[in-house]
Every structure is written in C-alpha cells, then in structure tokens.
Amino acid sequence: xxxxxxxxxxxxxxxxxRILDAAMAIAVERGYSGTSIGLVTERxxxxxxxxxxxxxxxDDLLAQALEHSFLxxxxxxxxxxxxxxxxxxxxxxxxRMRSVAHSFVVSPxxxxxxxxxxxxxREPEPSARIRFLSVRHDTQADLADWWRHILPAGVTTRDxxxxxxxxxxxxxxxxxxxxxxxxxxxxxxEILIEMLATGLNAFAERAILGGPHPAxxxxxxxxxxxQEPADSRGLILDAAARIAAESGYxxxxxxxxxxxxxxxxxxxxxxxxxxDELLAEVVRHSFDEWRAQQPALAPLAAGVPLTEGLAAxxxxxxxxxxxxxxxxxxxxxxxxxxxxxxxxARTLFLQIRDSVEGNLADWFARELTPSxxxxxxxxxxxxxxxxxAATDGLFLAHQIHEAWNPDEFVALIVDIxxxxxAATG
Numbered sequence: 001x002x003x004x005x006x007x008x009x010x011x012x013x014x015x016x017x018r019i020l021d022a023a024m025a026i027a028v029e030r031g032y033s034g035t036s037i038g039l040v041t042e043r044x045x046x047x048x049x050x051x052x053x054x055x056x057x058x059d060d061l062l063a064q065a066l067e068h069s070f071l072x073x074x075x076x077x078x079x080x081x082x083x084x085x086x087x088x089x090x091x092x093x094x095x096r097m098r099s100v101a102h103s104f105v106v107s108p109x110x111x112x113x114x115x116x117x118x119x120x121x122r123e124p125e126p127s128a129r130i131r132f133l134s135v136r137h138d139t140q141a142d143l144a145d146w147w148r149h150i151l152p153a154g155v156t157t158r159d160x161x162x163x164x165x166x167x168x169x170x171x172x173x174x175x176x177x178x179x180x181x182x183x184x185x186x187x188x189x190e191i192l193i194e195m196l197a198t199g200l201n202a203f204a205e206r207a208i209l210g211g212p213h214p215a216x217x218x219x220x221x222x223x224x225x226x227q228e229p230a231d232s233r234g235l236i237l238d239a240a241a242r243i244a245a246e247s248g249y250x251x252x253x254x255x256x257x258x259x260x261x262x263x264x265x266x267x268x269x270x271x272x273x274x275x276d277e278l279l280a281e282v283v284r285h286s287f288d289e290w291r292a293q294q295p296a297l298a299p300l301a302a303g304v305p306l307t308e309g310l311a312a313x314x315x316x317x318x319x320x321x322x323x324x325x326x327x328x329x330x331x332x333x334x335x336x337x338x339x340x341x342x343x344x345a346r347t348l349f350l351q352i353r354d355s356v357e358g359n360l361a362d363w364f365a366r367e368l369t370p371s372x373x374x375x376x377x378x379x380x381x382x383x384x385x386x387x388x389a390a391t392d393g394l395f396l397a398h399q400i401h402e403a404w405n406p407d408e409f410v411a412l413i414v415d416i417x418x419x420x421x422a423a424t425g
Contacts, residue, residue: 024109069110143167176389199416286326360384
C-alpha cells in the first residue's frame with residue numbers, strides 16, 4: 001500500500017513538473033496573454049483536470065512556474081563568502097558577469113517572462129508579475145550581499161547603501177544585455193561582458209577612493225508631457241499605444257482601439273491597413289517625438305573630453321526614460337516574444353535600434369584617437385552597444401518602479417566607457 005502511495009505521489013510530482021515546464025516554455029514564446037490552459041494540456045498530453053488539480057488557474061500556474069524557474073537558476077549562481085583584496089575584485093566581477101553569459105545561453109524562463117510582465121500595465125496585476133518582483137528583489141539582495149563581500153569594509157561603513165546601488169546597476173546592465181541578445185543583432189556578448197566588468201570595477205574603485213564622479217555638462221531638459229491628439233489619426237495612435245502598453249501586442253485589437261478612441265472601424269481602416277501597420281506607426285511616431293527631444297550628437301568642441309560630452313547627452317536621454325516612450329515599451333515587448341511571422345512593429349523597432357547604434361558608433365569613432373581605433377577598430381560599435389544596453393536596462397527598471405539617481409547612473413555609463421577606452425592602452 002505504501003509503495004502504491006509513493007508511486008502515486010511520484011507520478012503527481014512528475015505531472016506537476018511537466019505542467020510547469022510546458023507553461024514556462026509557452027509563456028516565453030507567446031507572453032502572458034498567449035498562454036492558455038488548453039495549450040498547456042496540448043503540450044503535456046495531460047488532461048485539464050491534471051492542471052487544475054495542481055494549480056488554481058493560469059495566473060497561479062504561471063506564478064509558480066516563474067518561481068520554479070528562478071529557484072533552478074539561483075542554484076547555479078556563484079556566491080562570495082569572504083572579503084577579497086583589490087587585485088582579486090576585478091577577477092570576481094568578471095567571474096560573476098561570465099556566469100551571466102551562461103544564463104543567456106540557458107535563457108532562464110523567469111527572466112524573460114518577468115521582463116514581459118514588467119513592461120505591461122495590467123489591471124489587476126497578475127500574480128506572476130507580483131512573484132517576479134519578489135524574486136527580483138531576492139536577486140538584487142543577493143547581488144548586494146555579494147558586492148558587500150568584495151568591497152572593503154570601510155567603504156560600506158562610510159556609504160552603507162553602496163552595495164545595494166551597485167547591485168541595482170549591475171542588474172540593469174544585465175537586463176539590457178539580455179534584451180540585446182533577444183534582438184538577434186550582432187552583439188559580441190563575451191566582449192561586452194568583459195567591458196562591463198571593467199567598468200563596474202572602475203565605478204566601484206572611484207567609490208572606494210571617495211572620488212567624485214564627473215558631473216555632466218549643463219544642458220536644458222525639454223518637457224516630456226504627453227500631448228493630447230488633435231485629429232482622428234492621432235486619437236487612433238494614442239488608443240493603440242495605451243492598449244498595447246497595458247496588455248501587449250496580442251490583446252490589442254481593432255475592436256478595443258475603436259472603443260478606446262471613440263471612432264468607427266472605418267476610420268481605423270481609412271488610415272491603416274491592419275493592426276500590424278497601426279502598431280508599427282505607433283512605434284515610428286513615438287520614436288520621432290522622442291528623438292526630437294534629444295540633444296544632437298555633435299562634434300565636441302576643442303578641449304572637451306569625450307566623457308564630458310557623453311555625460312551631457314546622456315543626462316537628457318536618461319531623464320526621458322521615466323516617461324516610458326511607447327516605441328521602447330512596445331518594441332521591447334515584441335523583442336521578447338517569439339512569433340512565426342515577425343510583426344512590422346518589431347521589424348521597425350530593430351531598424352530604429354540599428355540606426356541609434358550606428359549614430360552612436362559614428363560619434364565615438366569621430367571622438368576616439370586614431371591610435372585607439374587602430375588597436376580596436378570595433379570599439380566604437382561596442383561602446384554604442386554598451387550605452388544602449390545600459391539605457392535599456394534603466395528603462396526596464398523604471399517599469400518595475402525602482403528608484404534611481406539619474407546622475408549616478410550616467411556616471412556609471414561614463415565610467416564603463418572610460419575604462420573600456422583606457423583598457424586599450
């Protein structure tokens with residue numbers, strides 16, 4: 001009798017594991033809205049009654065699948081249990097960052113699904129999103145503890161919040177690199193991780209020595225207030241953007257757009273062929289509005305250091321991120337999802353990223369010395385990618401409602417760039 005009970009429990013555990021694995025696999029492909037109990041039963045070959053035996057509903061299932069994925073990933077992350085000297089600090093940071101590269105390959109489901117949910121503004125808030133915020137808090141606390149161990153004791157006595165801030169910035173740049181990987185663009189993550197490790201160490205060293213971070217040159221930050229649309233086309237774009245921001249690409253339907261805008265279906269199809277074309281135009285329109293508010297990447301005046309010029313540009317760009325530009329929110333949502341047919345909005349977003357990366361790379365190439373460019377001809381491209389990864393990470397953190405010091409984050413990016421250039425010799 002006992003053996004039968006054990007077999008039954010073992011079979012129940014195996015079924016539960018199959019359901020969790022299937023739910024996570026579907027969710028990272030289709031997102032929260034595209035995941036259903038029907039798809040889970042189809043993927044596992046188990047009846048719906050088995051799913052409901054273990055889980056109350058889809059929301060409960062995805063919350064538990066996310067936590068299970070997190071616990072599996074957490075067991076692989078290296079830990080530090082003792083203080084180390086400065087000579088070993090960079091080695092430890094490199095090792096930690098390289099473990100991230102392994103995570104990219106494994107692609108932990110909790111990370112991808114959590115970022116998808118972070119970008120959406122669903123009401124009521126899904127249990128899976130609440131669970132993601134909880135595991136992210138745990139991850140950040142573990143990182144802060146790790147930083148506390150590798151920093152000199154005197155530093156944390158003088159600045160008790162430094163390990164937590166370093167953990168927050170560390171996690172942000174990792175998020176940004178993960179987004180870069182999902183785009184499928186030509187990013188050499190091994191080189192970028194090495195550069196990030198060097199930059200994080202430089203930022204920590206400055207804090208250890210008590211030195212000031214470079215202040216950005218003074219620049220006026222334009223107003224970012226959202227303007228009310230003045231015509232039918234604008235009303236349609238605004239309605240589509242708001243619905244997509246709330247629940248993602250799949251649930252954004254023409255029917256919902258007409259209801260939100262107060263306009264008939266015929267008005268939508270007068271301006272746009274279909275939903276795909278409409279959301280692509282939302283991305284284009286939002287990017288054009290955002291770009292008009294950014295300072296130009298003009299050549300630096302004689303005697304102005306590259307780091308100071310970069311800080312001036314980033315000082316404005318970083319402050320524009322809390323406004324959550326629609327092109328970033330929708331673009332990142334579509335970047336994280338996998339679809340058999342790539343939506344036009346995703347294609348356009350990747351073209352925009354390529355354009356921004358190219359402009360940044362051209363600016364770096366213009367400002368770097370010939371000797372640096374001779375030694376590392378791809379350095380301008382790598383620096384541009386690091387800036388994009390860092391600002392993407394900051395944007396994602398804002399969606400999770402994490403508090404930031406924009407000047408310190410700008411200083412971190414500048415330190416990463418400066419340390420990467422200095423490493424050229």
